[in-house]
Amino acid sequence: MGPAGDDIQDQGKAKGKKPGKGTATGRAKDGKLPPGLQKRLDRGEPLPPGLSGRPLPPGLTARLGPAVPGTERLIAGTDVVLIEKATGIVLDIVRDVLKGTSK
Incomplete structure (x- = not known):
């Protein structure tokens, strides 16, 4: 490719995201979890890898009070x-609790 082609490739690289920038691991931009x-x-399943x-x-x-010893409450998307801290097994999920809230 000639010099003009190199300029186009460089422009595309400049627009790309750098590693480590953007959303936190396991979260989409709108606060929801990625579909996968x-x-x-x-x-009853372990917390998915990457979440x-x-x-x-x-x-x-x-407002909720302390979690039962040996457990932990986390926000996962909304x-x-x-x-369970020891195993990472999901004991309960309250879906869409944080839907529509600002961060």
């Missing part, structure tokens, strides 16, 4: 998930 992870998030849940905000934790 959403399908694999199920009660990094976030801790609940302190205000919500205060869902709140209760997992």
Whole structure:
């Protein structure tokens, strides 16, 4: 390719995202889980690989009270998930709790 072709390739590279930038692992831009992870998030199953849940905000934790010892509540997309810490098994899911809330 000539110099003009090289310029087009360079422009495409400049527009691409750099590694480590963008959304957090396991989350889509709109706060929902990507469809593949959403399908694999199920009660009685381990937390899907690649899904990094976030801790609940302190205000919500205060309203719910402490989690049962040995468990942890996480935000996964718009869902709140209760997992067993030792195994990572999903014990319960409250779907779309955070739908329409701002971060």
